[in-house]
Amino acid sequence: MHQLLTSTEMAKADRLAIASGPFDGIALMRNAGAAVAAIVLERYPHAAVVHILCGPGNNGGDGYVVAKLLAAAGVAVSLWSSGAPRNGSDAALAAAECPLRPKPLGGFEPAPGSVAIDALFGAGLSKAVEGDAATAIARCAEAKTPVIAIDLPSGISGESGKALGPAVRADITVTFFRKKPGHLLYPGRSHCGETIVADIGIPEDVLAAIRPACFENGPALWLENFPQPEVDSHKYARGHVGVFSGGQASTGAARLSALAAARAGAGAVTLLSPGNALQVNAAHLTSIILRKADGFEEAAEFLAERKPRALVLGPGLGTGPQIGDFILQVIGAAGGGVAGIVLDADAISVMARRTEEFFAATRAKDAPAVLLTPHEGEFGRLFPEIAADPDLSKLARARAAARLANAVLIYKGPDTVIASPDGRAAINSNGTPLLATAGSGDVLGGIAAALIAQAMPVFEAASAAVWLHAEAARRFGPGLIAEDLPLALRPVLAELAQVKGR
Numbered sequence: 392m393h394q395l396l397t398s399t400e401m402a403k404a405d406r407l408a409i410a411s412g413p414f415d416g417i418a419l420m421r422n423a424g425a426a427v428a429a430i431v432l433e434r435y436p437h438a439a440v441v442h443i444l445c446g447p448g449n450n451g452g453d454g455y456v457v458a459k460l461l462a463a464a465g466v467a468v469s470l471w472s473s474g475a476p477r478n479g480s481d482a483a484l485a486a487a488e489c490p491l492r493p494k495p496l497g498g499f500e501p502a503p504g505s506v507a508i509d510a511l512f513g514a515g516l517s518k519a520v521e522g523d524a525a526t527a528i529a530r531c532a533e534a535k536t537p538v539i540a541i542d543l544p545s546g547i548s549g550e551s552g553k554a555l556g557p558a559v560r561a562d563i564t565v566t567f568f569r570k571k572p573g574h575l576l577y578p579g580r581s582h583c584g585e586t587i588v589a590d591i592g593i594p595e596d597v598l599a600a601i602r603p604a605c606f607e608n609g610p611a612l613w614l615e616n617f618p619q620p621e622v623d624s625h626k627y628a629r630g631h632v633g634v635f636s637g638g639q640a641s642t643g644a645a646r647l648s649a650l651a652a653a654r655a656g657a658g659a660v661t662l663l664s665p666g667n668a669l670q671v672n673a674a675h676l677t678s679i680i681l682r683k684a685d686g687f688e689e690a691a692e693f694l695a696e697r698k699p700r701a702l703v704l705g706p707g708l709g710t711g712p713q714i715g716d717f718i719l720q721v722i723g724a725a726g727g728g729v730a731g732i733v734l735d736a737d738a739i740s741v742m743a744r745r746t747e748e749f750f751a752a753t754r755a756k757d758a759p760a761v762l763l764t765p766h767e768g769e770f771g772r773l774f775p776e777i778a779a780d781p782d783l784s785k786l787a788r789a790r791a792a793a794r795l796a797n798a799v800l801i802y803k804g805p806d807t808v809i810a811s812p813d814g815r816a817a818i819n820s821n822g823t824p825l826l827a828t829a830g831s832g833d834v835l836g837g838i839a840a841a842l843i844a845q846a847m848p849v850f851e852a853a854s855a856a857v858w859l860h861a862e863a864a865r866r867f868g869p870g871l872i873a874e875d876l877p878l879a880l881r882p883v884l885a886e887l888a889q890v891k892g893r
């Protein structure tokens with residue numbers, strides 16, 4: 392259920408389902424309407440009136456089916472239409488099967504105690520909602536009428552989650568077969584309320600032909616690749632992570648990454664510290680190995696001797712020009728042995744000033760895989776042209792940036808998108824505002840590095856890290872600070888290990 396379908400992919404799913412039978416277009420529409428009607432009856436059994444607002448397309452067609460079924464169940468139904476469906480469409484068949492006569496949408500006023508079904512526009516929305524439909528949306532909002540949206544809240548793009556103009560704020564959104572990106576990307580997500588995915592008889596095997604490349608992030612996406620220590624594992628087989636610390640006044644961020652990497656299962660973690668910060672780091676570390684690394688030569692010795700599988704560069708590292716040289720040298724030297732380098736925070740800001748050299752390094756033939764973890768501001772600095780394109784959704788921005796940088800991206804925010812240069816992407820949906828706390832990003836980088844070090848492919852490792860990080864925060868609850876996050880991973884990891892062991 393974790394695949395997300397674009398409108399083109401969903402139309403293909405409909406076509407393939409119709410071709411393989413037994414349901415034709417109108418039968419799928421009847422199933423869709425029946426699913427919505429059942430949810431209305433279950434959730435709003437005492438509604439005084441159910442208003443059904445039908446648009447001109449097949450979304451409206453679903454509305455006519457709902458009207459017929461609810462009326463047959465004895466519900467007081469009031470049917471409104473913005474215009475007759477196109478002759479020969481499934482919606483026209485559904486309208487013909489519905490015994491109720493619709494009233495013109497312009498006269499719609501929600502009655503007290505009523506519920507509204509939004510069947511105005513779904514996957515076919517192509518421009519801003521205007522006229523009577525926009526007025527109807529405003530009237531529901533003014534009257535605080537509970538709304539159940541069919542497929543998508545009208546006005547929201549299923550592709551981008553953008554509001555193309557006025558948009559319905561639904562309490563429940565019932566979509567079909569699979570969610571669409573617009574259900575998870577903001578502001579769409581906040582317009583959906585609870586999103587329910589209904590089965591309308593489209594067979595699962597159509598997905599093999601569609602091969603979706605976008606997913607809702609969750610264990611279904613990466614559990615198969617999630618590390619599980621073998622009985623005979625020793626600490627280096629569980630993956631060694633190297634984290635580079637900043638100077639003596641900014642060491643905490645790297646230590647948070649290091650601790651998170653250890654909690655996320657890295658067998659060994661080394662903190663590489665400038666000489667002037669060794670004392671302060673030593674005073675705060677116990678199980679983490681501390682090693683002096685002043686500049687590239689000592690870093691290169693560490694790579695050659697200890698063969699870490701993953702590196703974290705960025706938290707608290709500083710933004711001076713020599714830091715940029717250092718990062719480029721480490722990327723250049725790490726290919727072969729290092730499976731992945733996580734570049735976060737200061738590393739992103741520094742590389743944003745040298746994008747040409749940076750992208751040349753990440754695209755080099757033997758470069759290690761790179762994972763970038765920008766928040767909105769850092770994304771804008773590193774990818775200014777992509778960030779400035781108003782036509783791109785957050786999903787499209789993440790994918791374009793991943794391709795440009797030849798890197799996996801964790802594009803952070805309330806709807807974090809993880810994107811791979813191969814075109815795959817995941818949208819995270821378990822995020823929490825509790826994570827808006829200083830140092831939480833440093834922890835995320837450490838978790839991702841630990842998973843990469845344990846042989847998870849970088850896209851899967853990044854996706855798993857984002858999910859684990861949010862899940863740990865949610866379960867910990869209010870009062871969370873970044874220091875709590877590594878330990879808060881424990882129950883989440885325990886549960887995953889149990890599921891995986893089954």
Ligand SMILES: NC(=O)C1=CN([C@@H]2O[C@H](COP(=O)(O)OP(=O)(O)OC[C@H]3O[C@@H](n4cnc5c(N)ncnc54)[C@H](O)[C@@H]3O)[C@@H](O)[C@H]2O)[C@@H](O)CC1
Pocket residue numbers: 405415416417419420421423424446447448449450451452453481511512513514515516517518519520521541542543567591
């Ligand atoms: N067999 C099928 O085709 C099925 C379709 N289903 C429903 O069909 C919907 C998609 O149907 P459609 O492709 O007809 O699309 P919609 O019903 O979303 O709307 C398309 C119509 O609205 C017009 N339009 C788009 N934006 C407008 C705007 N802002 N103002 C005025 N007019 C606008 C279009 O020109 C077109 O006539 C899905 O969302 C789903 O609810 C489901 O019943 C499942 C089966």
Ligand SMILES: [K+]
Pocket residue numbers: 450509510511512513540541542543544545
């Ligand atoms: K709708």
